[in-house]
Amino acid sequence: MDPSLQLSPSALMGLGHGNDWGAIWPELSLGCLALLLLVLETILPRSARARIPAVSICGQACILAVLLGRLDLPITTAFGGLLVLSTRGQVMRVFFLLTSLLVSILARATLPRRRVPLVEFHHIVLVVAAAMMLLVESRNFVMLFVALETVTVGLYILVSYYRSSAATLEAGLKYLIMGALSSALLLLGIVFLYGVAGSHGLAGRTDDAMQYDGLRGFLDANPHNFLAAAGIVLVLSGVAFKIGAVPFQIWIPDVYQGAPTPVTAFLAVGSKAAGFIVLLVLVAEVFPPYEWLVGPVLTCMAAATLLFGNLAALKQRNVKRLMGLSGISHAGFMLLAVVSVSCAPAAIGAVYFYLYAYLIASFAVFGVMTVLAGPDDSVQELAGYAGLARESPFLAGVLACGLGSLAGIPPFAGFMGKLYVFVAAFRSGHIGLLAVAIASVVISIYYYFGWIRAAYFSDEAAISPETAECARTGAGFLLRVTLAALVAASILLGFLQGPLGILMSGP
Amino acid sequence: MTTLAHPAFDPLLISVLAPLAVALSIALGLPKRYAVKLAYAGFAVPALMALLVWWGFGDAAKEPHGYAFLSGYSTGLDGFGIGLKFGINGISLPMFVLAGLVGLAAGLYAIQSGAERMKTYLMLLLVMQAGLMGTFASVDVFFFYFFHELALIPTFIMVGIWGGRDRTYAALTMTIYLTLGAMLSLVGLVAIYVKSGASSFDLLVLRDTLASRPLGESAQHHIFGLLLFGFGILVSLWPFHSWAPLGYGAAPSSAAMMHAGVLKKFGLYGLLQIALPLLPLGASHWSMALGILAGAGNLLAIGIVTLAQRDLKQMVGYSSVMHMGYAFLGIAAGSVLGAGGVVMLMVAHGLSVALLFLLSTSIYQRTQTFDMGRMGGLAQGAPMLAALFVAATFASIGLPGFANFWGEFPIFVALWGHSHALTVVALTGTVVSAVFGLRAAARVFFGPRTEAFAEVAATHPTLDMGWAERLPALLLVAALLFVGVWPRSFSTEINRALVGAQPTAPAGR
Helix, strand or coil, X not given: CCHHHCHHHHHHHHHHHCCXXXXXXXXXXXXXXXHHHHHXXXXXXXXXXXXXXXXXXXXXXXXXXXXXXXXCCCCEEECCCCEEECHHHHHHHHHHHHHHHHHHHHHHHHHHHCCCCCHHHHHHHHHHHHHHHHHHHECEXXXXXXXXXXXXXXXXXXHCCCXXXXXXXXXXXXXXXXXXXXXXXXXXXXXXXXXXXXXXXCCCCCCCCCEHHHHHHHHHHCCCCHHHHHHHHXXXXXXXXXXXCXXXXXXXXXXXXXXXXXXXXXXXXXXXXXXXXXXXXXXXXXXXXXXXXXXXXXXXXXXXXXXXXXHHHCCCCEHHHHHHHHHHHHHHHHXXXXXXXXXXXXXXXXXXXXXXXXXXXXXXXXXXXXXXXXXXXXXXXXXXXXXXXXXXXHHHXXXXXXXXXXXCCCCCHHHHHXXXXXXXXXXXXXXXXXXXXXXXXXXXXXXXXXXXXXXXXXCCCCCCHHHHHHHXXXXXXXXXXXXXXXXXXXXXXXHCCHHHHHHHHCC | CCCCCCCCCCHHHHHHHHHHHHHHHHHCCCCHHHHHHHHHHHHXXXXXXXXXXXXXXXXXXXXXXXXXXXXXXXXCCHHHCCCEEEEECCCHHHHHHHHHHHHHHHHHHHHHHXXXXXXXXXXXXXXXXXXXXXXXXXXXXXXXXXXXXXXXXXXXXXXXXXXXXXXXXXXXXXXXXXXXXXHHHHXXXXXXXXXXXXXXXXXXXXXXXXXXXXXXXXXHHHXXXXXXXXXXXXXXXXXXXXXXXXXXXXXXXXXXXXXXXXXXXXXXXXXXXHHHHHCHHHHHHHHHHHHHHHHHHHHHHHHHHHHCCCEHHHXXXXXXXXXHHHHHHHHHHCCHHHHXXXXXXXXXXXXXXXXXXXXXXXXXXXXXXXXXHHCCCHHHHCHHHHHXXXXXXXXXXXCCCCHHHHHHHHHHHHHHHHCHHHHHHHHHHHHHXXXXXXXXXXXXXXXXCCHHHHHHHHHCCCCCCCHHHHHHHHHHHHHHHHHHHCCHHHHHHHHHHHHHCHHHCCCCC
8 A cells, every 4th residue: 555545544533533523622722713703803893803802812711711620631642643632732732822822912912003904913823823732742743744834834924924014024034934944854854754664674664654653663673774863863953943943043033033022922932832842752752762863963952052042142232133042042951951851751841841931931021022112123122121110110020020030040930940951951961061051041141131231220321212102001901910920920930839840840 | 858847936937928028018019108117027027036046946846957946838849859948957047147137237227228219129128138038047958049049139139220330340240150159059959969869959858868878979079069169159269259349349238238248158058058068078178179269369369459458348348258268268177166167257257247338338428438548537527437347347357255256266276277377377367357457447537537538528517327327237236246255155056066967077177
């Protein structure tokens, strides 16, 4: 039988069971909500359309509430093994739902000022969030690729959403080209793996090489196959694009700067998190026989990513680029944890915790950036923050807490995230990487401090009238409550971790 | 893990929560009148609790390691071996009392200072106070570190906002240096956590585990080195000291009092409470290097630099770097006597350096300068200020009758048994510190008025200290004299705690 047809019977079998559709109810409800938004736009009178984003936010909040009640989930496979659902999967569903909810809240505050279509933005955000959930649950390369493309195509549109801005269009084009290149690399890698795993005459050959289990069986039997090794490196490269690891970080500063600020946040948090979970699953479940290859590759990547992100951020004056570059160094910290997974299984928990800490802190900072963004979204300079503390102590406080958490200072969650990563790295014996990480923390203090300094310590330079106007009027009630909640969550998670801490510290 | 006790009345928890609660209510927008009143309580309650603990410590029930007032609270991290566990032993008792008293003095001084943005200033000081109390009350190593950072962050912010000359540069330098120190010590603590196999940050569990299964020699060397330099940076061990004079020179007085007086002792305390008992082989391995760095660097080199200072606040800053040299030498001596001297010195130096920073600012308000060349004859207008400054100078020189004497004297005795050369260096240091201390007192307060000061005095009539300004200073002087006259109030318990940790302490000298 032609191997490419192998997929459909197993997928159809999943359909035959019928009850599998219930397993992906969060994704389905997000999709329905997204369609509902479009329907509402056509049937509602023009005057009521401005409320559609609120419908999206309420809908997501409802799904989130139901999801939080069903966190405990035994490991189950769905759709004939295409998807695997577990408690960790639920934790990531909550993560992506939080991400899309926060992006919607930021967009609701900023889009009406920009004269761009409202509803389509919220629609795409929901679809992308659902695709991200599927992405981290997939245990099959075809499923992975389809979900990944759904995410990426959605983000192509979102990145170039401010159509009238040259910087945004440039960012969109760059993201499109780079995204296509990374998809091509990933696909080539998958094809290599699929091809070699299906070769007759090799031990452990399998007809089901798209499936992670099947591929794992083949890799176990052939731990030193050259073609498989090449495929693995290509797949890792494709994923490295998504997480922004060196040497595939080149697109990040330009795209982050040009994209609308809520989309920058979506890229920085959602896209990166999805990439990391995919990487984690591949490294922990599929590639262990090739640890001899994956370990050194990821180790070099982690060290280079940590150093590049921080050193490049030192002289950066544009805050959107700064967030991009600092995000690269955060990717380095999480890579450090991923590298440690083979020797210290608790490192998996460290990645999850780090992602949550990063989500909370990043959105606090991006929220403040959204409020203060002037007429040109891509020009947000450090100098624009001078005197913020006098004009708006609240926004300055949120900014300081967010940056403090990103810098890894207690009592914020970012500190615990770094501690978990350090412990994992120490347990697995990556002392050299640990030293690089420590140096990075110290270097990163410089630019985070520079930002706080601009907001707090410069009373000579008065705040510019436009920024003052934004600080007064930009943050609506919902956004203020959200920012306050993010700060509270950051402190709470740093100090009193409750169920999340226990969940994460498990094996 | 040991079971967690929840006493109905937990003075240690109260001393942490009270300032935090006040800080929170100020952050939530309490009007200024009430904020200031409540802040008095926020500073007074920890001091009161500290005295209560000190009073009750002798009779309190103790567990085998000598800890009393034990209590534990789960923070959802039990699986990770982390729990909020409070307790006091003979080593932490003096530090806890010190933190309470200096915090109260710094708070009182801040309230009367009339600083700009008073509410934020008080809020940050209260957070710092909570961090200080928590640091010395923690039995869990993780929270020991956590509370230290909680107190450290407000310091940076206060230097950046209310600081004097070069405040932004000073704040940045301080932040980078101290973050480096904190990170190195964090890795050292993580190393102990992982290598001991105890999978717990509870100091008591770590002690038990390492007593039965000590770490290998090379592991001890490496980890002690990490802790020594990590903690050393935080205590301004030469050549990593340059943040200290710069930072203290720029810091507002209350922040400098709390940092130089209490928070900086975190590193020494960590070495005594954690590193020495857990890593005895590492301690003896590094003792020679530490002795040379502290003796030649902190005492001699910085002593000479201090002599050359014309700026009063810089001089106090450098002198505090220099006096840390004695503490390091006491640790290098590697005996119970030396370590006990270090604890006494930490208390005494904390009180006296806080007093000196307080008085420097009071002097500045009258002379409008820190340049000692532009002062003189201040004693005529402000006799009380002069008397207090002379007392503080005597204390920091180590004259008998003040607490500092009971810190330095045992260290010299212990050091003689360890190395004659270092003892000679240390004694030379006392002469140097006498010279710069007394010269400063003479220049500022006695002799004729300089022309520059006469001009300032014409526009700012020199007034003596009012009661609001005197009270915190008198509090510190009283504590210095009390410990100076009756050192047994602390030394008995210090001795008991250090001898209790002896089986794992460095063998011999």
